[in-house]
Amino acid sequence: MHYSVAIVILNWNGWAYTQACIESLLVSGVSESDIVLVDNGSTDGSLLNVKNRFQDIHLIKNKVNEGFTGGNNIGMQYALNRGYEYIMLLNNDTKVTTGFLELLIAEMRTSDKLAAIQPLIYYMEPETQIWNAGGKYHAWLGYSQTNYKVKSEKPYLTEWISGCAILVRSAVLEKVGLLDNKYFAYFEDVDWSLRMRKRGFELKVHPKSIIYHEAGASSKSEIKGSEGFLDPKVHFLNVKNQIFQLRKYCTSPQYWLAWPFHFAKFGFFILYFLVKGRRSKCMAVINGIKEGLKTPLKFSK
Numbered sequence: 001m002h003y004s005v006a007i008v009i010l011n012w013n014g015w016a017y018t019q020a021c022i023e024s025l026l027v028s029g030v031s032e033s034d035i036v037l038v039d040n041g042s043t044d045g046s047l048l049n050v051k052n053r054f055q056d057i058h059l060i061k062n063k064v065n066e067g068f069t070g071g072n073n074i075g076m077q078y079a080l081n082r083g084y085e086y087i088m089l090l091n092n093d094t095k096v097t098t099g100f101l102e103l104l105i106a107e108m109r110t111s112d113k114l115a116a117i118q119p120l121i122y123y124m125e126p127e128t129q130i131w132n133a134g135g136k137y138h139a140w141l142g143y144s145q146t147n148y149k150v151k152s153e154k155p156y157l158t159e160w161i162s163g164c165a166i167l168v169r170s171a172v173l174e175k176v177g178l179l180d181n182k183y184f185a186y187f188e189d190v191d192w193s194l195r196m197r198k199r200g201f202e203l204k205v206h207p208k209s210i211i212y213h214e215a216g217a218s219s220k221s222e223i224k225g226s227e228g229f230l231d232p233k234v235h236f237l238n239v240k241n242q243i244f245q246l247r248k249y250c251t252s253p254q255y256w257l258a259w260p261f262h263f264a265k266f267g268f269f270i271l272y273f274l275v276k277g278r279r280s281k282c283m284a285v286i287n288g289i290k291e292g293l294k295t296p297l298k299f300s301k
Helices: 015-028 046-053 067-081 100-108 170-176 188-198 232-249 255-276 279-294
Strands: 005-011 035-040 058-062 086-091 094-096 114-123 130-132 135-138 143-146 165-169 202-213 220-225 228-230
Touching: 005 015, 005 067, 015 035, 015 046, 015 086, 015 094, 035 046, 035 067, 046 058, 058 067, 067 086, 067 170, 086 094, 086 100, 086 170, 100 114, 100 165, 100 202, 114 170, 114 188, 135 188, 143 255, 165 170, 170 188, 188 202, 188 232, 228 232, 232 255, 232 279, 255 279
Parallel strands: 005 035, 005 086, 035 058, 114 202
Antiparallel strands: 086 165, 094 202, 114 130, 114 165, 135 143, 220 228
16 A cells, blocks of 8 residues: 655653654554654753664754644644645654554545544553543533544544544645644644534544553653642643633534533632642633633634
8 A cells, every 4th residue: 555644743851752652653664754753842862862763753853842732733744845645643652553554544545535533542551441432522511522432343433533643634734724723732633623524524533543542641740749640731721722612612502501511610620629739720720711711712714
């Protein structure tokens, strides 16, 4: 099967994960020259390690952390400029299996209406537990739900795809655009998916294409601090971007249910963090609400 696909991997102080991910790709048959590694201002020696270990990889060096959206957009634009037919975004904390990419490409070639497809994603540990099998978007709640069960043995439709591993047709990006940089991280994949579907495209999950994911590697601390394991910035981004999603996709009469639902949830978070004495996380939720309401948005056509 002849095809051209660029694998875009984002690295931010995660050399050990990135190395394991790239090595799994090479074992699966992907060429180093088709891997685009975008480094988001790492300070852990990642750049030197990449240059010493993988000489043929396309390495893009950002001076600062451009976020999941900014970093991946730079990598995708690089791939688009080089005429790749397909582009795959792949988290650096993943490991792929042999044949995973060929299965995805074969399914993409069955229909031009298919904009993007994802593999079935299992946890790295335990390997038998599914991390993501596609997603459902509940319009009346403005809520994006992850599926943890396989719907079919054959490739099946899904309402949104995880940015952890998504193969996209380059021609589709000319119509729907890249990731929305306003998100920085979290919910950007839901937004992207909804924009693709709004233009009449389909999204799928391929249950026989398998990868493994170390969930939350870039956002969790190995040592529990006064604020817990999770960085307060994660709560800020999640709240801010959930409000972005409401503002972009919730219309009348849906917003009469969706907005109260989410603000009740935010209120619970604030109360919970106050009781736990986690002031930074409490303020992160409050600031996320403020930022989510005041930031101008780019609305899809």
